[in-house]
Amino acid sequence: MQPSLRLNRRAFLQAALTAAAAAGAGVACSRNGSPWRFFTLDEARALAGMVDQIIPPDQDAGAVWAGVVNYIDRQLCGPYQTLQETYRYGLEAVDQTSQSTYGKVFADLESHQQIELLHRLEDGKAPGAAWKQVSSAEFFRYVVDHTMQGFYGDPRHGGNREGVSWKMLNLPYPPIRGRVRSDLPKPRSG
Amino acid sequence: MSLKHVNAVIVGSGAGGGVVAKELAEAGLSVVLLERGKWFTPFDERKDDLRNQRTCVLGNAFGPDERNPRVYVDASGHERIVPPTYGAYSNNAACVGGGTLSYGAMAWRFMEKDFRLRSTYGTVEGSTLDDWPITYEDLEPYYEKAEWEIGVSGDDSNNIFRAPRKRPLPMPPLPPTREHQILKPAAQRLGLHPFDIPMLRNSIPYNGRGACMRCRWCVGFACEVDAKCGTHNTVIPTAIKTGNCDLRCECIVREILTSDRGRATGVAYYDSDGRLQEQSADLVVVSCAAIESARLLLNSKSRLFPNGLGNRYDWVGRNLQGHAYTGAIGLFDRETYDDLGPGASIAVCDFNHGNSGFVSGGLLANEFIRLPYQFASRTTAGIPRWGAAHKNFVRRYYRSSISVMGPMQEMPIFDSRVQVDPKVKDHWGIPVARLSGHRHQNDLLGTNFMSAKAEAWLKEAGAATVIRSGPISLDGPSGGQHQAGTCRMGSDPKTSVVDKFCRVHDVDNLYVVDGSVHPNNGGFNPVLTIMAIAYYASANLVKTRKGMGAT
Numbered sequence: 001m002q003p004s005l006r007l008n009r010r011a012f013l014q015a016a017l018t019a020a021a022a023a024g025a026g027v028a029c030s031r032n033g034s035p036w037r038f039f040t041l042d043e044a045r046a047l048a049g050m051v052d053q054i055i056p057p058d059q060d061a062g063a064v065w066a067g068v069v070n071y072i073d074r075q076l077c078g079p080y081q082t083l084q085e086t087y088r089y090g091l092e093a094v095d096q097t098s099q100s101t102y103g104k105v106f107a108d109l110e111s112h113q114q115i116e117l118l119h120r121l122e123d124g125k126a127p128g129a130a131w132k133q134v135s136s137a138e139f140f141r142y143v144v145d146h147t148m149q150g151f152y153g154d155p156r157h158g159g160n161r162e163g164v165s166w167k168m169l170n171l172p173y174p175p176i177r178g179r180v181r182s183d184l185p186k187p188r189s190g
Numbered sequence: 191m192s193l194k195h196v197n198a199v200i201v202g203s204g205a206g207g208g209v210v211a212k213e214l215a216e217a218g219l220s221v222v223l224l225e226r227g228k229w230f231t232p233f234d235e236r237k238d239d240l241r242n243q244r245t246c247v248l249g250n251a252f253g254p255d256e257r258n259p260r261v262y263v264d265a266s267g268h269e270r271i272v273p274p275t276y277g278a279y280s281n282n283a284a285c286v287g288g289g290t291l292s293y294g295a296m297a298w299r300f301m302e303k304d305f306r307l308r309s310t311y312g313t314v315e316g317s318t319l320d321d322w323p324i325t326y327e328d329l330e331p332y333y334e335k336a337e338w339e340i341g342v343s344g345d346d347s348n349n350i351f352r353a354p355r356k357r358p359l360p361m362p363p364l365p366p367t368r369e370h371q372i373l374k375p376a377a378q379r380l381g382l383h384p385f386d387i388p389m390l391r392n393s394i395p396y397n398g399r400g401a402c403m404r405c406r407w408c409v410g411f412a413c414e415v416d417a418k419c420g421t422h423n424t425v426i427p428t429a430i431k432t433g434n435c436d437l438r439c440e441c442i443v444r445e446i447l448t449s450d451r452g453r454a455t456g457v458a459y460y461d462s463d464g465r466l467q468e469q470s471a472d473l474v475v476v477s478c479a480a481i482e483s484a485r486l487l488l489n490s491k492s493r494l495f496p497n498g499l500g501n502r503y504d505w506v507g508r509n510l511q512g513h514a515y516t517g518a519i520g521l522f523d524r525e526t527y528d529d530l531g532p533g534a535s536i537a538v539c540d541f542n543h544g545n546s547g548f549v550s551g552g553l554l555a556n557e558f559i560r561l562p563y564q565f566a567s568r569t570t571a572g573i574p575r576w577g578a579a580h581k582n583f584v585r586r587y588y589r590s591s592i593s594v595m596g597p598m599q600e601m602p603i604f605d606s607r608v609q610v611d612p613k614v615k616d617h618w619g620i621p622v623a624r625l626s627g628h629r630h631q632n633d634l635l636g637t638n639f640m641s642a643k644a645e646a647w648l649k650e651a652g653a654a655t656v657i658r659s660g661p662i663s664l665d666g667p668s669g670g671q672h673q674a675g676t677c678r679m680g681s682d683p684k685t686s687v688v689d690k691f692c693r694v695h696d697v698d699n700l701y702v703v704d705g706s707v708h709p710n711n712g713g714f715n716p717v718l719t720i721m722a723i724a725y726y727a728s729a730n731l732v733k734t735r736k737g738m739g740a741t
Binding site (some may be wrong): 033118147170 | 238
């Protein structure tokens with residue numbers, strides 16, 4: 001029995017399997033005249049507004065400075081390719097919700113208005129029509145988690161610029177890849 | 191297209207299969223060891239905190255890849271196809287060494303009562319709980335062999351609950367971390383019995399490899415200085431050195447082949463080029479971990495075995511277990527973290543048995559390394575999830591907190607199971623594993639109790655605030671890296687799959703040697719028990735074979 005006889009099943013699998021799509025990383029990402037791989041300029045602006053509320057700048061850099069939008073943009077053309085639609089619909093819905101509530105897009109809101117709106121997304125209490133394609137709570141969960149990854153994760157993936165979060169936590173950057181022997185306490189015996 | 195006949199073909203090179211390969215090869219048997227993944231070396235190591243076996247948001251470092259989906263059925267009966275990076279998949283690494291390449295490496299011996307749960311606690315409603323057909327005494331010499339051959343450091347002499355051991359551990363513990371120094375006196379004040387966790391990790395040069403360099407990249411990663419001891423850098427190289435063991439990587443076994451007389455004759459597998467090969471052998475050993483071992487047996491159907499091998503009484507794939515993890519995080523007013531790996535170093539076994547109101551329990555230990563994303567992405571109730579409050583929390587407590595966690599011994603459940611899916615196939619056209627079931631109420635009672643004990647320990651250690659893990663969900667089957675139970679060891683062929691020597695009841699030259707055979711999985715990380723059973727089963731296998739006059 002040869003595997004080639006099973007093409008139909010394989011085709012089925014490829015359609016159903018989220019991660020399978022990642023094999024073609026980057027291919028489906030169009031630019032639309034935007035400097036980003038996936039996002040349009042408006043989408044990137046809205047997302048930047050969100051991530052900088054999720055990890056706001058204070059005495060240490062915030063998510064935008066750390067490159068979190070770049071991180072998410074990059075992963076959407078890689079391992080998170082299957083979330084492209086979620087982001088497309090989600091960011092559009094964020095701006096729609098913002099327009100209908102405050103008469104402005106999300107990026108142009110006052111900080112306290114942004115926070116208020118994000119709480120409504122989180123609680124699933126954002127106005128319904130805009131959120132038909134994706135639930136606001138689910139979309140917000142994705143953005144929070146991906147923001148944490150982009151801010152606290154390894155800079156090699158496009159976020160955590162200059163290891164800023166690790167420096168904030170007083171962790172050596174670049175990370176320790178080995179310790180010198182004299183740096184180590186001695187084993188107790190043996 | 192058949193290959194040269196050998197004495198034994200072993201499917202899977204993890205904790206179980208690696209040990210069997212070495213024991214059989216040293217006894218002079220010709221062995222083929224098939225592994226579906228690759229052989230990684232310390233030089234392949236890429237410390238990536240978003241792409242490893244513990245945190246796989248951007249993928250697994252050591253497999254399996256997306257060509258290997260599973261089907262997961264949730265509590266409401268809804269089924270979905272899940273890739274290996276999803277929690278519901280219950281992933282275990284697919285590479286030479288299996289989970290032992292990237293594990294945290296705790297090296298626990300189960301306690302005597304863990305082999306006698308039914309005798310100790312009686313029948314548990316809703317559970318298939320039973321005694322093992324072997325005792326701790328049967329395994330004791332093989333625990334010792336695993337500790338010395340594969341290499342364990344630590345010191346459990348202060349653990350008054352431990353089962354008797356004849357020989358101490360071969361290596362001393364690593365020096366205590368700051369967390370250890372804070373937790374130890376607190377445990378003693380509470381009347382507990384803290385000790386240095388036995389770890390499959392070199393604390394001093396041992397077995398030709400160097401000592402741990404105390405980096406924070408431990409559990410979930412391969413060791414870049416090769417100080418962590420798995421089967422990939424101990425027994426498997428030894429097996430190959432005998433000249434009797436042929437390790438073949440990236441080989442996907444489709445089924446176990448059987449003769450008209452009901453004996454195993456070998457396996458059919460797709461090699462790394464996708465070609466179908468047949469490897470014939472005198473005996474077949476299945477060591478793919480609980481989910482894949484069950485899947486392989488169930489996929490090996492024939493006229494004599496219409497429901498799969500070993501499955502005459504519908505027990506293959508049943509009783510899928512893992513561990514319910516619980517504990518607490520303590521927030522301190524002072525720095526508790528010294529950024530020294532491997533993190534986990536101190537434990538108590540005061541709560542493994544003898545608790546009132548529920549069956550068994552589990553160990554409690556300080557948690558492994560804390561990578562910043564792991565710490566920041568905690569979603570325990572009581573910890574802010576985003577915004578300025580979250581950032582302040584991470585900044586304030588990353589270096590001033592201690593987590594105490596532990597694995598609760600789960601009650602085996604007949605309906606928590608591995609089946610093969612009737613529709614979904616993997617990249618090679620082989621039906622995939624289908625996971626379904628739920629957990630037992632006892633797991634909830636036990637984890638609630640244990641997280642309260644973790645809280646008390648952290649409070650005594652001076653934590654200003656302690657946040658306990660939330661109650662576990664009983665929906666869905668357990669599993670994960672500690673997966674076990676699906677090919678239960680027992681004396682009665684009607685209520686088990688293999689006999690006390692890991693031989694499948696109705697196929698006398700077919701063995702299952704991995705966590706699948708555990709009737710219950712201890713309140714402990716199970717790897718040393720898997721290794722000990724592999725030594726034990728191998729010893730019997732070699733003896734039986736000699737008795738038959740074969741060579």
